Amino acid sequence: MINSIVNQFKQRNFLFGFILILAAIILIGIYKPAVLVEGLQRSALYALIALPMALLLGIVDIINLAHGEFMMVGAYFAYFMSAQFGMDPIVSVLPALLIFFIFGLIVYYLTFKHIIGKPPLNQLLLGFGISLILSEGMTAIATNAPRKLSLDYVSSSASIGGVTFGTFEFVYVAGALIVLLGMQLLLKKTATGQAAVAVGQNPRGARVVGINVNNIYLLIFCVSIALISAIGPLFMTRYTLFPQMGSSFTLKSFSLVAVGGMGSITGVVYAALILGMGETLVLSSLKYGKWAEIIYFALIIGVIMYRSHQRQVK
Amino acid sequence: MAILKTTRVSRQFGGLVALSDVSVEVMENEIVGIIGPNGAGKSTFTNVIAGVYLPTSGKIEFCGQDITLNAAHEKCHAGISRTFQLTRPLVGLNLIENVMLGAMFGKNHPMKDARRESMEFCRFLDLKNIERPVSAMTALEIKKMEIARALATEPKLLFLDEVMAGLNKDETMDMIDTVRKIHSQGMTIVIIEHVMRVIRELTHRVIVLEWGKVLCEGTYDKVSCNPRVITAYLGEEAEC
Amino acid sequence: MKYSKYLAVLVLFIVAAALPNYLGLYQLQIMNFVFVYIAFALSWDMLLRSGQLSFGIAGFAGIGGYTSVLCGYNFALSPILCILIGSAVAGIVALFVGSQVLKLRGLYFSIVTLAIGEIFRVIVRNLEVTGAAEGILLPNAIFMGNATKTYWLMFAIATFTIIISILFQKTRIYYALTSISNDEIVAASSGVNIFKYLVIIFVVTSAIQGMAGAAYWQIYASVTPEGAFNLGFALLPITMALFGGVGTTWGPVIGSAILSVTAEYLKLQFPHGHLLVYGFIMVAAILWFPSGIMGVFKQFTAKFNT
Numbered sequence: 088m089i090n091s092i093v094n095q096f097k098q099r100n101f102l103f104g105f106i107l108i109l110a111a112i113i114l115i116g117i118y119k120p121a122v123l124v125e126g127l128q129r130s131a132l133y134a135l136i137a138l139p140m141a142l143l144l145g146i147v148d149i150i151n152l153a154h155g156e157f158m159m160v161g162a163y164f165a166y167f168m169s170a171q172f173g174m175d176p177i178v179s180v181l182p183a184l185l186i187f188f189i190f191g192l193i194v195y196y197l198t199f200k201h202i203i204g205k206p207p208l209n210q211l212l213l214g215f216g217i218s219l220i221l222s223e224g225m226t227a228i229a230t231n232a233p234r235k236l237s238l239d240y241v242s243s244s245a246s247i248g249g250v251t252f253g254t255f256e257f258v259y260v261a262g263a264l265i266v267l268l269g270m271q272l273l274l275k276k277t278a279t280g281q282a283a284v285a286v287g288q289n290p291r292g293a294r295v296v297g298i299n300v301n302n303i304y305l306l307i308f309c310v311s312i313a314l315i316s317a318i319g320p321l322f323m324t325r326y327t328l329f330p331q332m333g334s335s336f337t338l339k340s341f342s343l344v345a346v347g348g349m350g351s352i353t354g355v356v357y358a359a360l361i362l363g364m365g366e367t368l369v370l371s372s373l374k375y376g377k378w379a380e381i382i383y384f385a386l387i388i389g390v391i392m393y394r395s396h397q398r399q400v401k
Numbered sequence: 402m403a404i405l406k407t408t409r410v411s412r413q414f415g416g417l418v419a420l421s422d423v424s425v426e427v428m429e430n431e432i433v434g435i436i437g438p439n440g441a442g443k444s445t446f447t448n449v450i451a452g453v454y455l456p457t458s459g460k461i462e463f464c465g466q467d468i469t470l471n472a473a474h475e476k477c478h479a480g481i482s483r484t485f486q487l488t489r490p491l492v493g494l495n496l497i498e499n500v501m502l503g504a505m506f507g508k509n510h511p512m513k514d515a516r517r518e519s520m521e522f523c524r525f526l527d528l529k530n531i532e533r534p535v536s537a538m539t540a541l542e543i544k545k546m547e548i549a550r551a552l553a554t555e556p557k558l559l560f561l562d563e564v565m566a567g568l569n570k571d572e573t574m575d576m577i578d579t580v581r582k583i584h585s586q587g588m589t590i591v592i593i594e595h596v597m598r599v600i601r602e603l604t605h606r607v608i609v610l611e612w613g614k615v616l617c618e619g620t621y622d623k624v625s626c627n628p629r630v631i632t633a634y635l636g637e638e639a640e641c
Numbered sequence: 642m643k644y645s646k647y648l649a650v651l652v653l654f655i656v657a658a659a660l661p662n663y664l665g666l667y668q669l670q671i672m673n674f675v676f677v678y679i680a681f682a683l684s685w686d687m688l689l690r691s692g693q694l695s696f697g698i699a700g701f702a703g704i705g706g707y708t709s710v711l712c713g714y715n716f717a718l719s720p721i722l723c724i725l726i727g728s729a730v731a732g733i734v735a736l737f738v739g740s741q742v743l744k745l746r747g748l749y750f751s752i753v754t755l756a757i758g759e760i761f762r763v764i765v766r767n768l769e770v771t772g773a774a775e776g777i778l779l780p781n782a783i784f785m786g787n788a789t790k791t792y793w794l795m796f797a798i799a800t801f802t803i804i805i806s807i808l809f810q811k812t813r814i815y816y817a818l819t820s821i822s823n824d825e826i827v828a829a830s831s832g833v834n835i836f837k838y839l840v841i842i843f844v845v846t847s848a849i850q851g852m853a854g855a856a857y858w859q860i861y862a863s864v865t866p867e868g869a870f871n872l873g874f875a876l877l878p879i880t881m882a883l884f885g886g887v888g889t890t891w892g893p894v895i896g897s898a899i900l901s902v903t904a905e906y907l908k909l910q911f912p913h914g915h916l917l918v919y920g921f922i923m924v925a926a927i928l929w930f931p932s933g934i935m936g937v938f939k940q941f942t943a944k945f946n947t
Binding site: 211218220334387392394 | 689692694696741742744745747748749751752753755756759760763764766767872876879880883911913914915916917919920921923924927928
């Protein structure tokens with residue numbers, strides 16, 4: 088009885104938030120239509136980058152501080168494939184998935200496997216160390232010089248009703264939708280996904296009921312690494328590469344996962360919408376454009392204060 | 402005089418109701434037993450009184466003061482101390498340092514006084530070799546150390562959460578003597594227990610919890626004749 | 642055995658005091674690195690003893706650096722006073738951040754400290770008063786660039802940090818922090834005000850980091866956004882503390898002494914990616930020797946004694 092009332096309240100709260108976001112987006116659409124399209128594309132990119140972390144951190148409770156660095160390595164992979172063999176970055180998503188799944192396997196067996204179940208401090212430090220190895224390793228291989236491919240199709244654009252926008256960036260929207268749907272299917276419809284949710288909630292209990300906990304950790308870790316690394320090639324079609332670019336995406340992904348609510352995949356998408364739209368709106372202003380980076384800090388701080396307050400009430 | 406008084410105290414975890422409308426009183430210098438089947442809310446009750454969780458509703462009064470929303474360390478300062486169902490020694494500290502923690506932060510003694518006081522408590526509970534690390538102690542010694550840590554805060558009310566669990570017959574006898582010794586110093590004790598013999602020997606009054614509610618309360622003899630207690634508790638009774 | 646420890650400290654002190662007479666300018670500069678990293682690594686470890694992992698060294702060092710240089714630039718205050726103000730401001734920022742986030746602790750705390758440096762980097766890069774992207778150049782370095790005097794300043798800061806660390810290991814703060822890192826529920830049930838002690842230790846360690854950062858940038862007489870909030874300031878000291886052995890006073894000191902000298906060598910040998918080595922040391926330390934050099938040393942002496 089009480090349970091159902093609580094659920095209803097949650098639903099209503101949720102609905103309220105949803106309507107608020109929708110209203111804000113419509114307002115932006117009327118005020119600056121171009122921001123709406125660009126904001127959607129940017130949000131999709133953020134969602135795409137944050138979703139693999141949502142899977143790893145939100146579902147099975149492993150924090151990977153080298154998250155952004157794996158994307159950076161994937162992006163460099165696509166860059167070199169293009170420079171050496173002329174492979175299109177979009178095409179190199181597929182080999183990246185396979186190669187980085189195996190790479191994730193190796194990283195897991197060498198490092199993360201040994202600290203599962205130990206204090207979370209170890210995970211944080213380990214991830215920090217790995218992020219350092221990846222970014223500095225890439226500096227040693229490719230130097231600090233910024234790199235960018237010049238691709239013709241990236242700058243394609245279209246106009247509707249006097250608003251001009253890039254069409255290529257819709258690849259991020261498509262990508263985010265595919266990854267979102269894929270994860271939902273994995274977690275809701277497959278036995279493995281259900282087992283992963285169980286492991287995240289209670290590893291000991293999951294072990295007792297006969298779930299192979301180690302395999303679940305291994306699988307989710309590798310899927311997360313493969314996904315984030317395969318997003319690298321998509322990212323580098325449009326943006327400039329340098330070895331230190333990863334850490335800010337780790338921070339952004341974390342704040343999105345925290346805002347969306349640990350364990351909620353769709354929550355991350357809504358958080359990404361807030362961040363992407365907000366940043367694009369600030370960027371579109373000539374005077375305050377350079378403050379766009381501050382948006383996600385506001386997001387982090389807001390969430391921390393909210394959760395801190397919640398904890399006090401509890 | 403009632404030292405502890407709870408009025409309709411409830412606690413929920415999400416949708417799960419762990420305690421509902423628990424209204425009990427503990428008198429000064431009394432030993433009260435709390436019994437009930439697994440999941441009846443005994444440990445949740447201890448945790449709510451000691452401040453690990455705050456109650457979702459209801460009121461807790463201690464020595465006439467409202468302490469419902471006080472944090473765990475404030476409840477400790479007010480005079481409520483407790484041990485844990487599964488022992489929780491601080492492995493970074495040795496025996497005497499574990500006890501000193503209570504004296505230093507529960508009673509705000511300076512370090513030197515805390516050490517002296519703690520040594521007294523160790524002697525009182527028959528703990529020897531007080532510079533030993535936790536890894537070199539037996540299960541009984543760790544339990545006693547936790548009692549010493551709780552006593553070192555110089556509480557007015559002591560919660561003992563299943564202190565007999567995992568002890569053999571001799572050790573249980575030893576522990577019963579220890580509890581008597583603590584009570585003879587004028588301490589009010591709430592003892593949560595599975596082993597009925599311990600309850601029968603030690604307690605003045607028993608509170609029976611089931612599904613987070615008070616099933617009944619009274620002296621051991623009265624409670625053990627209650628048919629509802631017998632149906633709820635039949636398996637446990639046979640155990641002793 | 643008891644006296645040999647004091648003797649070792651005395652010898653160390655005499656050697657440190659004699660060094661400026663025998664070292665050249667470049668070596669003295671390296672010694673400054675050693676001292677600043679001792680302050681960073683040890684203060685980071687002091688917070689870790691309470692179970693809280695901070696990535697905020699870069700942030701607080703940058704806040705201290707910017708504050709002190711700004712004070713010197715705008716009000717022409719004496720450098721020492723500037724350093725103290727820098728330290729105080731870092732402490733105040735930590736007080737504000739800590740009072741918000743230390744109720745949550747754990748993961749949230751670590752991530753927020755990681756973000757502090759980034760936040761301030763964006764702020765100082767966009768404000769006119771902080772010199773935007775170019776940063777600020779002071780007319781004069783501290784002590785007019787006198788290498789011996791700066792050596793003594795940095796030595797004093799490192800020694801101060803060591804003394805604070807030893808004090809914290811010997812007073813009731815040690816018991817409070819150890820109990821918090823071991824088991825928060827037991828700590829609270831024994832009367833420890835967890836929040837209060839965590840805020841205290843966070844403010845103290847951040848003020849030390851602010852002070853060391855302020856002194857560091859006073860020596861360079863300039864600050865830039867990318868330099869002052871460089872993430873390298875977070876990861877080098879962490880690696881050094883892990884390498885030396887966390888949870889002790891001398892572990893991080895030894896770790897910083899060894900690794901900051903090798904860092905200079907590696908920087909010259911491998912201009913690109915010399916930090917790679919630190920990544921490997923950090924990972925290896927977490928996986929295989931969690932108590933660092935001090936742990937290995939203790940094992941060895943234990944074997945030798947029996």
